[in-house]
Amino acid sequence: MKWIKTYERWIYIGAxxxxxxxxxxxxxxxxxxxxxxxQNEQQAEKQEEQTSVFVDVKGAVKRAGVYxxxxxxxxxxxxxxxxxxxxxxxxxxxxLAMKVHDEMVIYVPKKGEEISELADMHTTDQSNGKxxxxxxxxxxxxxxxxxxxxxxxxxxxxxxxxxxxxxVEDLLNVSGIGGKSFEKIKEQIVVR
Numbered sequence: 001m002k003w004i005k006t007y008e009r010w011i012y013i014g015a016x017x018x019x020x021x022x023x024x025x026x027x028x029x030x031x032x033x034x035x036x037x038x039q040n041e042q043q044a045e046k047q048e049e050q051t052s053v054f055v056d057v058k059g060a061v062k063r064a065g066v067y068x069x070x071x072x073x074x075x076x077x078x079x080x081x082x083x084x085x086x087x088x089x090x091x092x093x094x095x096l097a098m099k100v101h102d103e104m105v106i107y108v109p110k111k112g113e114e115i116s117e118l119a120d121m122h123t124t125d126q127s128n129g130k131x132x133x134x135x136x137x138x139x140x141x142x143x144x145x146x147x148x149x150x151x152x153x154x155x156x157x158x159x160x161x162x163x164x165x166x167x168v169e170d171l172l173n174v175s176g177i178g179g180k181s182f183e184k185i186k187e188q189i190v191v192r
Contacts (some may be wrong), residue, residue, distance in 0.1 A: 036151050057082045059108035060089035073100050079108065101134065101164040103192065130190040133171060134164040144185045151176050165191045 022121045055078050058064050062083030069078055076096040085091060090111040100106075131140055133155060141152035151174075158174045159165060168189050171177050 002062035020029050035145060039103045040049070053100060053104070056103075056105045057108070058105065060086045062086060062110050071100075071102075074098060075100060075106055078106060093158065098160055100164045104135070104164075130188055131170070132192050134191055135161060144188050146181050146184045167191055 005040070024067070035189070051067050053071050053073075054066055054068055055073075056066050057078055061079060062085075064082065064110060066104075067078055067081050069081065074096065075094065075098050077099055079096070085108060088110045089112065090109050093109050094106075106154055121181065138152040138156060141147050142149065152188060154174050154176050162173075165171065166188055168191055169182075170191075171185075172179070172182055
């Protein structure tokens with residue numbers, strides 16, 4: 001009888017030890033730290049979310065200059081940073097909802113000001129006369145071979161919805177621009 005009680009005691013101690021091992025194993029699993037490469041990926045994602053761009057604001061704003069803004073900003077946000085529009089500003093000639101991109105020039109015209117010459121200066125590559133499809137107006141896009149009002153509007157709508165084109169080939173993503181249309185204009189366009 002005495003050996004049965006000793007045997008029961010050892011079973012009880014063994015069960016306690018096994019329970020403690022299981023508890024410690026589960027506790028270690030819940031406190032596992034991310035591996036170094038996982039931490040680097042998480043940091044890279046945070047940095048991508050916090051990316052900023054530089055934008056040059058000119059014209060009828062209270063404080064013209066170069067501003068560092070979040071990559072997700074809109075033209076409206078940058079103009080607010082520049083102190084807002086002056087009384088002589090003509091905001092009807094601007095798309096305040098357009099997303100900004102790095103090295104963008106935002107020119108706010110004055111009422112009655114002809115902006116075609118200024119717009120040409122900012123939408124063409126001065127070294128080779130190519131049209132910058134990221135900043136060109138509908139009229140400037142229509143100077144490209146085979147681009148009429150409908151395709152020009154589609155290009156502008158696409159870049160407003162998806163942001164600036166990263167490469168000229170991205171133009172193929174625009175509804176109505178196929179391979180043949182692209183071949184006609186690829187030597188006339190640039191992305192900046």
